[in-house]
Amino acid sequence: MSIAVCLLLYSAAVLVFGPPVLTRLTRSAHAPHLAIAAWLAAIASVLSTWLVAAVLIVIDVARHWDSPAAVLAACITRLHAVAAGDVGIAPQSGLLALAAAASAATATLGVRLARAVVRLRDTAHEHARAVRIVGRRTADEHVMVLEAHEPAAYCVAGRPPAIVLTTAALAALDDEQIAAVLAHECAHLAGHHPQLVSALRAVSTVLPRVRLMTVGAAEVSRLLEMCADDAAVRLHGRSALLSGLMGLAGAASAPAAALGAANVAVLSRAERLVASPPALAVRARAWTALAISLTVIAAGPIITAVLAASGALLCSP
């Protein structure tokens, strides 16, 4: 029981301190891959901690069913006394309620998460399939061209996935810029970025009030764009990618005027591309800070569990 409590405390700490600390550490995006790893570790460790805590609570209750007082003895009864003082409640019913609540919460979360994942996957696959029927095929089997006035370039998960370029985008870009844009989108597909973004979107729609999930989803999307930018730059150079960005932005400004959706992500990408690469010391500092936070996040549950296990000797039978 105390392990479960410690794990939940750990997850609460990550939920409170994770978003501000990670946002600060990953803002500069000097090491986008490591930054993504840190966000994913935080999100995954919170979710897995919840699952493990729920399982531990249920196991504990089941194992000590005959002697509920033993489970409650040192830890929970003390809480009971402090919180409500209703000593009249049979310990068994309290334990049962706790186990039921833990498993119900976990099951609900799991079902909602699975549903969200399936819904997002189906929507994306449907879009990709439609694109393949409607669009013109190109030499690259993944790249489809759609007849449209709106300049757009994007990729969408599917079986097979699709990279979509509109005719307006093709008209706005020269060959070198098109190659850079395609390299950017290919990097997304090769890295399974659409699936990752979908999974995070699913988590953030199921837990819309948990900042770690919502901020994490947005930040990881932004960082993935930067990873794809880096891949495109490696292949085609900075100027091709930047002028591609500018070509599309210039062509897009007219129809987008009606939208007015705030999007700072593209600005931070552009600024990062324009700026000269940071000095080695700056990158090393960013790298170290991220590596440390990643280690703390990943080691958190393990250390918590070990500490709890030794502490558990004091408070459970």
Next chain:
Amino acid sequence: MRSRGFGELESVVMDRVWSRDEDTSMTVREVFDELATERDIAYTTVMSTMDNLHTKGWLAREREGKAYRYWATLTREQHSARLMREALHGGGSPDLVLTHFLEQIGPEESARLAAVLRRPVKRARAK
């Protein structure tokens, strides 16, 4: 993979249907005869593909004797416009996850972006 081959066939069939005049309809036999000149394909495959496209709303059909006559419910252009609405404006639902090269941005962001991007290009030209 079966699904890949099937998806490809769906687009080939829609190509055929769209290549006709808007008001003309086609039977499975007509589509099959056209396709059979170019590829090794079974009649039943074309039939089930067209049936599938009907189920998914791409084709409408009307019984004529023993066979169905099929026609496209929307033109290719209408589908393109629909896909663009989905892709650029979320199509009214936030369920479609896409990784855009350049997200839709408002005029203010667009101006700021242009300001940022103008820097290196000028420098590159000056070289």
